[in-house]
Amino acid sequence: MSLLPRTAEEFSSAEYWERFFKKRGEKAFEWYGDYNKLCGVLHKYIRVQDKVLVVGCGNSELSEQLYDVGYKHLTNIDISETVVTHMNQRNAGRRPGLTFQQVDATQTPYEDASYQAALDKGTLDAMASEEEGALARNMLTEVGRVLSVGGRYVCVTLAQESVIKLAVEHFVQLGWAVRLHCLQDESGKEEDSFALPVFVLVCTKFRHPMPVPFLEMCLGEDGTPTHLTEVSELLSAVREHQAYSVLRKKLRTGTDASSNLSLVLCHTKTGLPRYTLTVQDCPPGAKVPRSNQFAVFIVPQGSETAWLYSSSEGRRQLAASANFRRLLIVTMHRNQEYTDMQAVQSELSPMVMDLAPPGMPANQQVPFLSVGGDLGWREEISRGVSELSGEYCIENVKGEDGEMYRRLVFLSNAALVQSESRLVPSNTMSSHKKKNKKKTKSATPLTTSSLSVDSGFLCCAHHEVMVAGLTMLGVGMPQNKDTPVSVLLIGLGGGGLPQFLRDFVPHVTVEVVELDPVVLDVAKEWFGFRPDDRLTVTLGDGLEHICTLEKKGDRLIDVIMFDVDNKDSTVGMSCPPAAFVETSILQKVCSLLTPRGIFILNLVCRDSVLRKEVLERVSGVFPTILSRKIEGEVNEVLLCARREREQSNVADILPSLSEAAKSLQSALSSKRTGTNCSPHIDIVELLKDLKVE
Numbered sequence: 262m263s264l265l266p267r268t269a270e271e272f273s274s275a276e277y278w279e280r281f282f283k284k285r286g287e288k289a290f291e292w293y294g295d296y297n298k299l300c301g302v303l304h305k306y307i308r309v310q311d312k313v314l315v316v317g318c319g320n321s322e323l324s325e326q327l328y329d330v331g332y333k334h335l336t337n338i339d340i341s342e343t344v345v346t347h348m349n350q351r352n353a354g355r356r357p358g359l360t361f362q363q364v365d366a367t368q369t370p371y372e373d374a375s376y377q378a379a380l381d382k383g384t385l386d387a388m389a390s391e392e393e394g395a396l397a398r399n400m401l402t403e404v405g406r407v408l409s410v411g412g413r414y415v416c417v418t419l420a421q422e423s424v425i426k427l428a429v430e431h432f433v434q435l436g437w438a439v440r441l442h443c444l445q446d447e448s449g450k451e452e453d454s455f456a457l458p459v460f461v462l463v464c465t466k467f468r469h470p471m472p473v474p475f476l477e478m479c480l481g482e483d484g485t486p487t488h489l490t491e492v493s494e495l496l497s498a499v500r501e502h503q504a505y506s507v508l509r510k511k512l513r514t515g516t517d518a519s520s521n522l523s524l525v526l527c528h529t530k531t532g533l534p535r536y537t538l539t540v541q542d543c544p545p546g547a548k549v550p551r552s553n554q555f556a557v558f559i560v561p562q563g564s565e566t567a568w569l570y571s572s573s574e575g576r577r578q579l580a581a582s583a584n585f586r587r588l589l590i591v592t593m594h595r596n597q598e599y600t601d602m603q604a605v606q607s608e609l610s611p612m613v614m615d616l617a618p619p620g621m622p623a624n625q626q627v628p629f630l631s632v633g634g635d636l637g638w639r640e641e642i643s644r645g646v647s648e649l650s651g652e653y654c655i656e657n658v659k660g661e662d663g664e665m666y667r668r669l670v671f672l673s674n675a676a677l678v679q680s681e682s683r684l685v686p687s688n689t690m691s692s693h694k695k696k697n698k699k700k701t702k703s704a705t706p707l708t709t710s711s712l713s714v715d716s717g718f719l720c721c722a723h724h725e726v727m728v729a730g731l732t733m734l735g736v737g738m739p740q741n742k743d744t745p746v747s748v749l750l751i752g753l754g755g756g757g758l759p760q761f762l763r764d765f766v767p768h769v770t771v772e773v774v775e776l777d778p779v780v781l782d783v784a785k786e787w788f789g790f791r792p793d794d795r796l797t798v799t800l801g802d803g804l805e806h807i808c809t810l811e812k813k814g815d816r817l818i819d820v821i822m823f824d825v826d827n828k829d830s831t832v833g834m835s836c837p838p839a840a841f842v843e844t845s846i847l848q849k850v851c852s853l854l855t856p857r858g859i860f861i862l863n864l865v866c867r868d869s870v871l872r873k874e875v876l877e878r879v880s881g882v883f884p885t886i887l888s889r890k891i892e893g894e895v896n897e898v899l900l901c902a903r904r905e906r907e908q909s910n911v912a913d914i915l916p917s918l919s920e921a922a923k924s925l926q927s928a929l930s931s932k933r934t935g936t937n938c939s940p941h942i943d944i945v946e947l948l949k950d951l952k953v954e
Contacts, residue, residue, distance in 0.1 A: 293383055293417050293459045294444070296326035301482035302442050302461045303327070303380070306413050310334070311377035314407060316366045316400070317384030320344050325352065328359045336376075338364035367399035374409040382417040389424040397424075401431050410468045420460040420499050428462060429476070429492055436470020439463070440477040440486060441495065443502045458506040460499070501527055509615050512540060512587075521573050526612075528597065535597050536609070539590045540616065541580040549586050554621050556585040557613060558630045559605060561637025563658025563666070565592040566678050568893040575893070583630060587618040595654060595675065599636050602629070632661055643787060647671075647779040650828065655787045657684065657712070665712060666720065669755055669783055677835075679826070680755030681720035682788050684712040714789035716760050718941045722891045723863050724758045726898040727822055728766075729947040730861045732921040733887070733900055734819060736766060737928030744768065749810075749818045749853075751803035751841075752825035753780055756790030763796040765929045765940045771796045774803045776825075804840060811849040821850050822861045833868025834875070836896075842875050847882040851903060860901040867895055876954060886954040889947070899954070922948050 307313060309331045315324050318337035328335060337360065339345055348361040364370065366384065381404075389397040404414050414432070418424060420441070429439055442461040461482075477486040478498045489495050508524050523539040543549055558579065560570045569575040570590065580588040591609065599605055606629045613627050643655040652672045660666055665684040670677070719725050735741045746769045750759050753775035762771050775781055778800050784790035792798050799806060803825060810816060827838040840846065842862070850860050860883060866872040876899075880886055883901035890897045922944040929940045 293419065296323050298444065298459075299323070299382075299417060299461070300326075300330075302444070303415065305482065306415050306463050307332070307378045307380065312336070312375065313378045313380055314338065314369075314371070314376045314404075316379055316381045316404065317387065318344075318348070318361065319383075320348060321382060323380075323382060324359065325356060328356050333358050335359060336371075337361045338366060338369065340365055367396060367403055369403055369407060371407045373406055374412075376407050377409055377412045379404045379408055379412070379414045381414070385416050385428060386418050386421065386424055389421075389427055394423070394427045397427055398431060401428060405432075405435060405466065408466050410466055412466050414462075414464040414466075416462040416464075418460050418462055419457050420462070420503070422496060422500070425460070425462065425499060426492065426496060428464075429495060432464040433474045433476070433492060436467060436472070438465040438467065438471065438475040438477075439495075440465075440479065441499070442479045442482060442484070443499075445481065445506070457503050460502075498527075501525070505612075505615075508540075512616050513619055521576075533597065534594045536594065537592045538616070539576060539592075541576045541588045541590055542618070543580060543584075543586055547581075549584055553585045554625065555587050555589070555613075555617050556583060556628045556630055557589045557591060557606075557609065558583065559602065559636065560590060560592045561632050561635070561661060562593050562599070562639040563637050563656075564632070564661055566676055567661075571676050572895075587616075589613070589616055593636070595639070595656065595670075595672075596641060602631060602634065602636055605636065637661075645779065645783075647777055649777045649779070653679075653779075653783070655783065667712075667714065667755075667787060669780075669787070677826075680757065680784075680788065682714045682755055682757050683718040683720060685715045687711055687713045714757075715941075716757070716764055716789065717939050719757060719761055721757070722894065723896040723898050724761070724824075725942055726889045726891070726947055727758065727824070727861050727863065728761065728942060729922065729925070729944045730859065730898065730900040731766065731820065732918050732925050732944065732948065733859045733902055734857060735921055737924035737926075738921055739924070742767075745770065746820065747818045748772070748820045748822065749774070750822045750824065751806075751837075752823065753784055753790075753798065754824070755788035756784035757788065758822075758824065759796055760790060761940070763793075767928050767931075769795065773798045774806045775800060776802055804846060807846060807849050807853070810853055816853070817855045817858070818853050819855050819858050820861065821853060821858070822863075824863045826865075833871050834864075834866040836863055836865035842878055844878050844881065847878060851882050854903050856903065858903055860899075862899040862901065864897050864899055865895050880954060887951045888954050889951050900951075918948055918951070919945060 311332075312334040313327075313332065313336070315335055315337040318324055318339050319341075324335050324337050337348065339348075339361070340363070342363050345361045345363045352359045352361075366388075385397055385400070388400055401414075408414065416428065418428075425441075429441075432439055440463045442463070444459045444461060474490065474492065476489040476492065476495050478489060478495060479486050480502075487498070489498065505524055505526075508522055511522060521539070521541075523537060525534050526536040526538065527533060528535045564570060567575070569579055570592065576588075576590055579590065591605075593599055593605075610627075614621075614623060617625075617627070638659040640657045641654050642657055644652070645654075646652050650671050650673070654670055654672060656668050656670065658666050658668060667682050667684055668678050669680040671679055719728070731746070734746065736746055746766060748759075748762055748769060748771045750762075750771060750773045753759070753773045756773075759771045759773045762769055773796070775798055781790075781798055781800065803823075810818075823837050823841055825837045825841065827835050829838070832839060847860075854860065862879070864872070864875065866875065876886075879899060879901060883903065885902035885904060887900040888897055889900070926942075926944040929942065929944070
């Protein structure tokens with residue numbers, strides 16, 4: 262028969278506990294640990310000579326063990342007559358001074374300031390569920406009344422957020438000092454322990470209430486206190502320790518390759534995120550050497566958004582290549598300083614064994630792995646806030662290829678690079694003679710002022726495919742040598758794609774529609790974006806712009822591109838927003854195209870059902886659709902033409918496209934910008950993996 266209550270509210274009822282102890286009989290019930298686990302922190306805050314009120318004692322052996330080591334002034338109260346009678350009978354002979362009384366903790370008969378300590382093991386947790394916490398508040402008020410100045414309320418709790426918030430706010434309002442200890446289970450018997458850690462809340466009564474909150478968090482019974490200024494900071498620290506404990510419990514009892522468990526570790530002083538740990542186990546049956554049980558892989562700074570480290574598929578591939586039973590993948594956060602690999606290893610080493618696979622010996626050496634043996638390099642050069650997209654940062658990073666890159670990242674989705682450009686030393690952009698100089702590898706990245714954006718290099722693979730898609734238009738073919746090309750692009754980002762089109766596609770004019778004026782400012786200031794009469798920007802809603810152009814009906818466009826992200830992360834399609842691929846909008850896009858015109862869509866959809874629906878809508882409007890998936894990413898580019906295709910499969914289509922691709926490549930290469938940049942793109946190669954939809 263189960264002894265757990267049917268509902269949480271039963272924990273606070275006298276009837277429940279009366280039934281509980283009658284069923285349980287004489288066996289002691291130890292909520293959240295016994296004397297051996299708690300004695301260190303209890304002896305720290307409760308003196309042997311103190312008069313102690315033990316609230317909701319139950320049939321725990323804790324009071325008996327405290328009595329045996331010298332605590333002779335213990336008053337134990339409980340609401341259950343059964344347990345009080347039993348405990349008095351059990352201790353009458355051996356512990357004559359240990360008393361148990363049937364008393365309601367919310368209404369005690371004791372005088373004001375008559376106790377130096379109040380000990381509570383689980384009672385607050387039991388009471389907090391009743392009447393939205395009213396019962397618990399009454400108990401805490403009563404505890405505050407019977408404690409003398411300097412007295413301490415010592416509460417052993419699981420620190421569920423509603424419970425700990427109630428207690429901490431109660432004593433902060435009274436001007437008491439509040440300290441919270443997180444006790445990690447060190448028994449190694451995970452099957453007998455709680456998944457959540459046990460906390461000990463210590464609240465100290467002052468003669469004169471403290472004018473500002475005094476809040477501290479300690480790890481373990483002797484951990485150095487970390488001072489916090491707000492209750493919300495304390496609650497956040499509690500959640501972090503709870504998440505770590507739950508993860509630790511899961512990992513010690515085993516996981517599988519698809520678990521994808523992760524944990525964020527924060528800086529103890531600032532509370533800011535410092536590391537994200539992701540656990541990747543090898544699949545069952547994988548042939549792993551006995552010595553390869555566990556390793557830690559440090560992701561270089563600036564590389565955490567790469568597919569290999571940011572996607573579950575990539576992490577599985579990384580773990581398979583490392584060939585360890587368990588790989589702990591560590592990424593470092595922005596706006597944090599890291600000295601070197603040795604310092605990071607020293608910082609992480611104390612907790613690494615907590616995350617080891619089941620059965621691994623505690624003394625086994627855990628190797629730290631990395632790419633190239635260093636931490637990578639990242640420099641935040643600007644930060645700001647957009648009313649539409651929230652906080653953003655501009656950062657320079659050193660890629661694993663040794664090149665320098667500049668990124669725009671919106672911090673609401675810090676794992677996604679919004680825009681990226683390659684950087685080169687400014688002197689290589691101004692002199693053709695210096696171009697052939699032998700490169701020297703510098704240990705220290707160049708300063709921001711000495712770097713310029715390479716407008717001939719497209720960092721995003723899907724941008725390269727979108728440019729290659731112009732072959733469907735016949736750009737660069739001899740018969741189109743002097744034919745102008747008009748492009749409408751929805752979504753600016755850092756401006757790399759439209760600037761590339763302007764600089765290298767012959768006779769092109771590009772209009773970009775961008776909703777966020779901050780993005781335009783960022784593109785100009787940090788990504789070298791320079792509009793002119795052939796490259797214009799319209800600030801506004803892309804959908805409204807499409808509708809306005811279609812309604813006017815006085816303009817046709819050769820190429821319409823959608824490269825706009827979806828801010829709603831709850832939808833399985835992160836690009837574009839769903840409204841952009843509604844049939845009515847697609848029909849308007851089609852009507853705006855010239856007879857030879859094409860529609861190019863950057864589609865990022867993880868939901869296979871939703872992707873199928875989008876393709877059905879697009880194919881219902883455009884008779885010719887070619888698609889190209891981006892290797893190692895979710896992105897795929899759809900190339901959609903108004904005209905019916907004459908060929909029925911890729912084998913028939915590719916030969917004609919191949920000739921057009923060579924012509925486009927030649928046309929792009931013949932262009933030279935004012936900074937002597939050349940386009941870094943292989944049109945023919947990009948079109949090899951096209952698929953007819």
